[in-house]
Amino acid sequence: MDYTRKVRNKLSITGRQLNFDRVSERNRLNERAIYFRFYTFLLALVQGLVHLYCDYDELALPVGAVNNSAVNSDSQGLQAGFLARVDNLLPMFTWDSQNWVRSIPQNIFLRTLAVSLSTPIVYQTFFRRWVWELALSVASLLWDVPLTPFSFLPPMYPSLIQYSFTAGLQVMFLWQSSNALFTAYVAQQPIKREQPLSSDxxxxxxxxxxxxxxxxxxxxxxxxxxxxxxxxxxxxxxxxxxxxxxxxxxxxxxxxxxxxxxxxxxxxxxxxxxxNPPAPSPPSSEEKALADRQAAAAVQSLPRISTPIQEGHVFMKPAVPSTKTKKVERGVGNLAKSYGQSTSPGTLKIPYLSPQAKSRLISSSKDLFSPNIRKFFAEQKDNHSPQGLRGTAQEYTMRFLRSKFGTPxxxxxxxxxxxxxxxxxxxxxxxxxxxxxxxxxxxxxxxxxxxxxxxxxxxxxxxxxxxxxxxxxxxxxxxxxxxxxxxxxxxxxxxxxxxxxxxxxxxxxxxxxxxxxxxxxxxxxxxxxxxxxxxxxxxxxxxxxxxxxxx
Incomplete structure (x- = not known):
């Protein structure tokens, strides 16, 4: 079996398990081919993002004063202009260790190497199960393939990574060179036969x-x-x-x-x-009517958070509570009123409580409102106020923007x-x-x-x-x-x-x-x-x- 057949067999979407010559064995999915297609997709995604970020599709037109030397006067002016642009691109296709940013071979090599080494980790960690199920569902429509799960060990062989890296280099070189040549061809002067293009x-x-x-x-x-x-x-x-x-x-x-x-x-x-941005246009009568109806509906739908207002004689002395629950409610209410109307915790009037319970409640209230506790609550209040939360968010936002991840x-x-x-x-x-x-x-x-x-x-x-x-x-x-x-x-x-x-x-x-x-x-x-x-x-x-x- 020659080298071409070996590569074709290893990267075909379906095949026998071990030996291609055994007719008795059933076809099953070849995960190496699935991995290779995932690798090419990831390589295309990376190249597309780099293409957009670096603006590779920009047309570098000559900017500046236009003079007679801008027009080619020879009989092959169009071809000479195109070849001149190609000559300007040739240094970019050479290996330049000093300026690797503009060197296309170095960019291709480093980008392909990075994707080839990172794809096994990304494929095994995040996408293996999902890609396998997708390939199995598609292959079952075309071939007689059993619905078997993928093997425990992924197909990360050194030879497969080598094939991927070699193919990636060729595809990346094709993408970069075709884009550069197309840019040089499109950015030619609108001249035809030594005359403006509209002369025809x-x-x-x-x-x-x-x-x-x-x-x-x-x-x-x-x-x-x-x-x-x-x-x-x-x-x-x-x-x-x-x-x-x-x-x-x-x-x-x-x-x-x-x-x-x-x-x-x-x-x-x-x-x-x-x-001076234009002022927003005033709402029309229909929009105003719709906003009024929505506001009225929102007000009517608000839940009641308190008991209804008492009707009748509000200045009469309330009746004595008859049940134990009402007595507890009345005691808690009187406690809150006495604390709010008192000048010091020691003058609290706490009915329906024993003397021991009153002393413990008073001592706890003194500890609760000590200077240290008040200072702690004041700091927490400042930190959790709208101004404090806004300042904290701005601080972390500025840290993120100053980092490399915040550049975009x-x-x-x-x-x-x-x-x-x-x-x-x-x-x-x-x-x-x-x-x-x-x-x-x-x-x-x-x-x-x-x-x-x-x-x-x-x-x-x-x-x-x-x-x-x-x-x-x-x-x-x-x-x-x-x-x-x-x-x-x-x-x-x-x-x-x-x-x-x-x-x-x-x-x-x-x-x-x-x-x-x-x-x-x-x-x-x-x-x-x-x-x-x-x-x-x-x-x-x-x-x-x-x-x-x-x-």
């Missing part, structure tokens, strides 16, 4: 506008990327945007302006909504500010940056390529929107308090890379537009005070102000 359409500009108006984030992001490439590298397509004014939904520039400004202005809208439960500053500024559940980082770059590039190019002068009318709106957005982001980043679960917060954590990238792109766009339109600020309707704020936000100094004509 009968209406290239209309196709681009449809992508910008898309409700889904992925096509919208790639449409913004293509627009950024068009404004920087394709003058013919850029001029076509300026001259396309006969569309039913408006000129092409107007639609691009509205879509890109919506991407940028949404940052200020999210910040304002976070700082922390709401860090970078996560909060990225959620507000860049949106959720998917980040709008790249669509926002490309919108900023495209509008700034189109505004500057309109000085020479806009035959109708439509873009110059919207330049003040662009400058004001860029300025207000940059101010809102900087103020929000500076004044946002850390979350109470962010126990390791430092002031340096306020510098979030993605958020600072958006602010820097806004400032670069402002500087470029001020440099291009600095001599026409009065004609554009920009006041001197506004330009002072713009210069301060954009970081334009006195030298740049002199070059731009003293604005």
């Amino acid at each position: 359409s009968k209406d290239p500009t209309g196709t681009l506008l449809n992508g910008l108006r898309s409700k889904k984030e992925t096509p919208k992001t790639f449409a913004c990327w293509e627009l950024s490439l068009i404004t920087s590298n394709f003058p013919d397509r850029r001029k076509a945007i300026f001259t396309d004014i006969d569309r039913l939904s408006g000129p092409a520039w107007t639609q691009i302006l509205s879509q890109c400004l919506a991407n940028i202005s949404s940052i200020s809208v999210r910040i304002d909504s976070y700082l 439960f922390r709401t860090t500053f970078s996560r909060r500010i990225s959620t507000v500024v860049l949106g959720t559940p998917y980040s709008t980082l790249y669509s926002t940056i490309t919108s900023i770059q495209s509008l700034a590039a189109l505004a500057i190019a309109s000085l020479d390529e806009d035959p109708y002068g439509r873009v110059s009318k919207d330049v003040p709106t662009l400058i004001r929107t860029f300025t207000r957005t940059a101010q809102d982001i900087e103020a929000f980043t500076k004044n946002l308090p850390p979350h109470w679960t962010d126990v390791e917060f430092k002031e340096d954590d306020r510098h979030v890379r993605d958020v600072e990238t958006v602010v820097e792109c806004l400032k670069i766009g402002l500087r470029d537009m001020v440099n291009a339109f600095g001599k026409y600020t009065k004609e554009l309707g920009l006041q001197h005070d506004e330009m002072e704020v713009v210069r301060k936000v954009a970081g334009i100094g006195e030298e740049m102000r002199t070059v731009n004509g003293g604005i």
Whole structure:
């Protein structure tokens, strides 16, 4: 029997007990195959959790200034761009003892080894009986298998663990490599035959506008990327945007302006909504009526905790108790009244008790209310008060958050500010940056390529929107308090890379537009005070102000 047949026989779901050639023996479940399938399921579960935690499905798109070098000018530009990304991934597929976090082989080896060694313990301790019963119920529907219990000894042979580890390495390498190659393939430039992807359409500009108006984030992001490439590298397509004014939904520039400004202005809208959440709407008349009926029903259903109020003459002397039970009740009541109305325990008037019982009761009451006992009860009262319980819970909560197990439960500053500024559940980082770059590039190019002068009318709106957005982001980043679960917060954590990238792109766009339109600020309707704020936000100094004509 060769090696392949041995592995197949050992890992088949059914088989003979010892010898596969004995026809007289009945089939029974092969627990080694059940264990192997449980191992692959556990390996897939671990890989899925790591994939989500490390965000392996993130598309690393180029962020920054777009120039002519961003487009491949050779006849095989698409293939060259893909191969360049693959070349960047090759170092991750090498064994790097210095940086094992980025080394895919080391991650695969350590992760597979950990699962291979822990699966026998997890399988035997928690899941063996349940998995066996599940496999037996499924196998009985397909084969003639007797309903026998599993053996006392689990099938934890070294050879089986070796087979599992080897197969796990191969599967893990397939998962990691396919994910990396697919990411490199998808994150290519929207370029085809050295032209924008929409150039193959009968209406290239209309196709681009449809992508910008898309409700889904992925096509919208790639449409913004293509627009950024068009404004920087394709003058013919850029001029076509300026001259396309006969569309039913408006000129092409107007639609691009509205879509890109919506991407940028949404940052200020999210910040304002976070700082000033909308007040809850008042309940309707039907909801009020329903709440009143529920409150009335709750009041009527409350149980009675005391005897009914006495009716008749309440100031008359109560009748003398006739039975022994009533006498005891009256004695206990008089005892409580006398203690509450007395100035010291020694003046208690305790009827229906013998002198010895009275003395013992008085001495016990003195011991019960001694200073030490009172101090003890006061401490217990403080500890079990709402404030004390809340303080104890907060102390244990902070200890848990500072530990390694509390890391997933922390709401860090970078996560909060990225959620507000860049949106959720998917980040709008790249669509926002490309919108900023495209509008700034189109505004500057309109000085020479806009035959109708439509873009110059919207330049003040662009400058004001860029300025207000940059101010809102900087103020929000500076004044946002850390979350109470962010126990390791430092002031340096306020510098979030993605958020600072958006602010820097806004400032670069402002500087470029001020440099291009600095001599026409009065004609554009920009006041001197506004330009002072713009210069301060954009970081334009006195030298740049002199070059731009003293604005």
